[in-house]
Amino acid sequence: MISQVFILSSQGDHLIYKDCILMHYSQENSLDLYLKLVGITILLSVQCPQRNKNLNFIHVRHSGLYWVVSTKDNPSPFTIIEFLNRLAALTKDYCGSLSEKSVRMNFALIYELLDEMVDYGYIQTTSTDILKNFIQTEAVTSKPFSLFDLSNVGLFGAETQQSKVAPSAAASRPIVASHGEQVRKNEIFVDVVERLSVVIGSNGVLMKADVEGEIRVKCYLPTCSEMRIGLNEEFSIGKSQLRGYGAAVRVDECSFHQAVKLDEFDTYRILKVCPSQGEQTLMQYQLSDELPCAPPFRLFPTVEKDYGSRLLIFLKLRCDLPPKRYLTFVGISQTVARALLLFSLSQELSSPEQSAELQPRSKAVLWTIPRFPGGAQLSAVFKVEVPRLSSASLLEVGPISMSFELPKYTCTGLQVRFLRLSPTQPGLSQRWVRYVTHSDSYTIRI
């Protein structure tokens, strides 16, 4: 099973190092040797597992830190990747936020967590419910959390049904209160996050659309009380099943956290769960091909060969969302000329807050739009100077790819109808719900 666990900074320094099966001291620095060989940046671009000198390394990356496990025998890489993800999530839960600094400050806490999570390389538990019985060390936070710190309300600000907004930092404090903290806030955050990937063919026809969604809960309630999450009643799973009248909210595939009780799910679409402290994913779902809504964008590209060696790219982008909605951080990139090294760009954009730049490494033009309201239409003209332009070069103009974030919106239409705690928590308990759809693979072919 697991031989060693490392948490490395982005420069490759050891922040945490635990030797689970106590290998000989000489092998302790096996990872260092390996990294010296390949460099820390290699971890960014290679698949895991990687093998070096009888040891297998498996790594994941969270918040700029590398979480690495080495192993000598033949364990399941799935187990190890899941474990590392869980370790990162728990570290975040216990330390409040995840950064090189917070890990350095809380190393004793993390060692204690690791001791309870892994014994002799066997994973014991990753549940906060069990762990909270054992963990003694208190988290050290760099700055005591204050609700009055509302400086950066924005994209990550949560929104409730009452349109109250919590600051983005609200969900980044340790789940276990320190003794110094006077008022214990009983808060619960529910996120419905959807990831959209779309391929639109050169003829404008939607070729492929996938939605992967999940309902995540971050819970600060110290005692376990049952939470009931009501989803849309017309929510249906699979192709055959249809519920209610009108437009159903449909997904293909749905899986739940093992703690979720589903006895009321079939009839009332209610998820019942006693959430453990910390963050967990209650439900994951997928939908492919049949989107209930039209794709949020339409793009009308024209690529022409201008006189001389100039490539003319005219892009017209329309957002088909209702005017109330808006997109943030839209990035559009298009490969222009793969084989050629030198070219220059001139541009005409429809508003000054947008920007466009040429990315020499990916040989693409990146057009950035900070905010794009529904119903609006934007256009851009790019003139790319391509030496030795031939008609064949037009064939080289690659697909357009967009990435964006769409707050307060789900593609499937999934909504949380209500969020109830029973028995009702004594004292203040606040519930926050937010929705977001994002995409980093929205491709339009030319």
Place this chain on the structure above:
Amino acid sequence: ETNKLYCTSVKCCIFELKAELNSDKKEKKKEAVKKVIASMTVGKDVSALFPDVVNCMQTDNLELKKLVYLYLMNYAKSQPDMAIMAVNTFVKDCEDPNPLIRALAVRTMGCIRVDKITEYLCEPLRKCLKDEDPYVRKTAAVCVAKLHDINAQLVEDQGFLDTLKDLISDSNPMVVANAVAALSEISESHPNCNLLDLNPQSINKLLTALNECTEWGQIFILDCLANYTPRDDRESQSICERVTPRLSHANSAVVLSAVKVLMKFMEMLPKDLDYYGTLLKKLAPPLVTLLSAEPELQYVALRNINLIVQKRPEILKHEMKVFFVKYNDPIYVKLEKLDIMIRLASQANIAQVLAELKEYATEVDVDFVRKAVRAIGRCAIKVEQSAERCVSTLLDLIQTKVNYVVQEAIVVIKDIFRKYPNKYESVIATLCENLDSLDEPEARAAMIWIVGEYAERIDNADELLESFLEGFHDESTQVSETHTHTHLQHVLHKHTQNTPDSDNPDLRDRGYIYWRLLSTDPVAAKEVVLAEKPLISEETDLIEPTLLEELICHIGSLASVYHKPPNAFVEGSRGVQHKRLPARTASGESAESPDAGQSVGGVSDAPPAVIPSQGDLLGDLLNLDLAPPSASVPVVPASMQMGVDLLGGGLDSLVGLHRPSGSQYIAVGLAGGTGGMPAGLGGTPAMGGGLGDLFDLGGGVGMATGSYVPPKAVWLPAMKAKGLEISGTFARRGGGIHMDLSLTNNAMSIMTDFAIQFNRNSFGLAPAGPLQVLTPLAQNQTIDVSLPLNTNGPIMKMEPLNNLQVAVKNNIDVFYFSCQYPISLLFVEDGKMDRQVFLATWKDIPSENETQYQIKDFHLNSDAASTKLQGSNVFTVAKRTVDAQDLLYQSIKLTNGIWALAELRIQSITPNYMLALKCRAPEVSQYICQCYELLLRN
């Protein structure tokens, strides 16, 4: 303030820490220990503080205690004497009223790998294994595994293994899971003792615990279940039913462990069972779900899916779309997806796949684009209907003029030409336009090959070749080889001469041989160089079936990601056991043979026919590619004089070339052989013993032991071989294969220096010794020689399969002939299959591999037939009589491990025998059927 913990300056010296550790204040002590551990993490040696830290051990503050224990674990090994100091505290802590402290003590002391300590730990451990608190028990269970690693004998002597076994029935699932994990690990280092003792009762307990324990515990239990072999298909089904709910678990590791159990136990279910189909359907969604995970998981999932698709393509055949590449996938995920896409490509989805591949070919990443182009070629080869569309897609890509796209496209078009000869030459003109841009060896070689192959259709082929010739000296070997070959091909077409001059001796010699060949006998040369190229195989990179089976047993592990068996990368004894898929056993039959579990293991032993497809263009000319068997045996005209010594020195240089690649040319020359013979060949060590062996010569000839020997036939008529007539036959005697030859000298002169060589053939037949003709063969003399053969020679699929091309040399010339051997020659003596195994194998071989054959007008009864066949190693496994017809079930094993199973139906009413033959390598069936008739009639 806490940042100071990481301070690396001189101030934080050991001395300062020492003082703080000995402070009276608890808080200060705690901070000091924290600082020590921080230094430890960054790699500083703080072992000098050992006694001071140990002094802090006796405290009621749990946080401090944990920190001290953390330190102890790391340094106890380097300070064994000091570690003894801690023992008392350990023993005391193991009896602490607080279960957290008891568990902490037992956990830590197992990690202290000091021999002196271990003895003191046995008593506390024994108590903790029976502790009332499950948290202590589960920790103690792991401690047994730790102790076993330090001192296995101690653990056995103290009876801890039995206590551990008892814990499998514990009421707490966490304890069960840890006990299972510990026992699994211990039993891996003791493969023989059956520690886990899996039986239906214990399996039932595990299945119950499965529903209750944590996700990580579920993984231990599922992995343990996968090692169990159910007694029959019913038990297998019931386990599958109880494991299937795990497929929807959110933890991918649980899902994969469940998939492993199901893939393994499915093997035992009959395919016509409804449940089998249901199970197949249930396996697809969880695998698809894995692909929406983060890239790290996606990659390991894809590697596993790659195995599953090879084993059971039906699971994911409708899921092609999920393997389409996303824009933001990392490159290693993209490449894996592409691989699976090609494996799943079929006529039903090929249009969609091609459209995707064409898009991929316009992406930025060069490796990915290349692989996409290559994939288009593979689609063409795999799905014939799509070939035309693939070719036109490739032509479109060539139009982009992107250098590496063009080169890659040309390489795959070459493969398409090989698969579908004379179909798509219309595109050659387009290819020729791009000649200048080719700068990679593989692409150049492919282009040269195409030009050579279709030289007749390209007007300026010689010009094109000349242009390639300019850079001849700089080319890599691959290009040069193809080039030489092609050039010759071309020359043969055009009948012009050109001798390449190169520094690579191998190449130069080859060119030289060609040239010699050309100048002596253009016809023969044409047949050598233009010999039919072996077919290109449809699937590439397929994992060899036995390895695939083993890897399926390791689904979800590192082995399944590396596609290597665990013993290839795990050190030591662990993982040495090869895992096998269970064979199918029907519930009704298992009652008779309780040991079916073991015996069925052998079924999958028979490796399916692996006849390597010929990768290289040349068909490896250096191995004396003889002309294909035909009436026109290439015989060099007799009119040749010594001046053109292709046959003397020429052949010798040919032989010389052979040497490095494992020559089979075995020559025995009498003293004073031809002077032109190089020393390396003439001085064969076999020569010395030559005379002594003389008397053994006839010994083996003509002694039949029941095995069928066809009558001798004339293989090489005297008129074709300057007076040497060769007739012969093949026989199987005493477990060995012999080629019995009669050599007759019809010429006017004495013949000496006989030697024989075989071309590569389907079953690797090769001479096991020299051709023993030790006295010169006088005029009109005939000599019988028995040449022992083995099957260790190089393999190449022949058409027909049992064709053998032979070259015989003597002092006069080299002669070539081809002959066919009865496939019964290859039936081995240990070909009798166990009844159960026979049954299981028969069911396992799909019905499309069955061949029906009728033997007409044959009147022998079943017993006589059985005896007759047994003489030639066709073994009757069982006999049944149903409705006045006898059914003989027979097994045959070939020298290369291929099994053939036969059902011979003998009716008393009609004189016809019906033969049904099942074989995993159906290409041999036809020959075996013919042999049956031959064996029965003789």
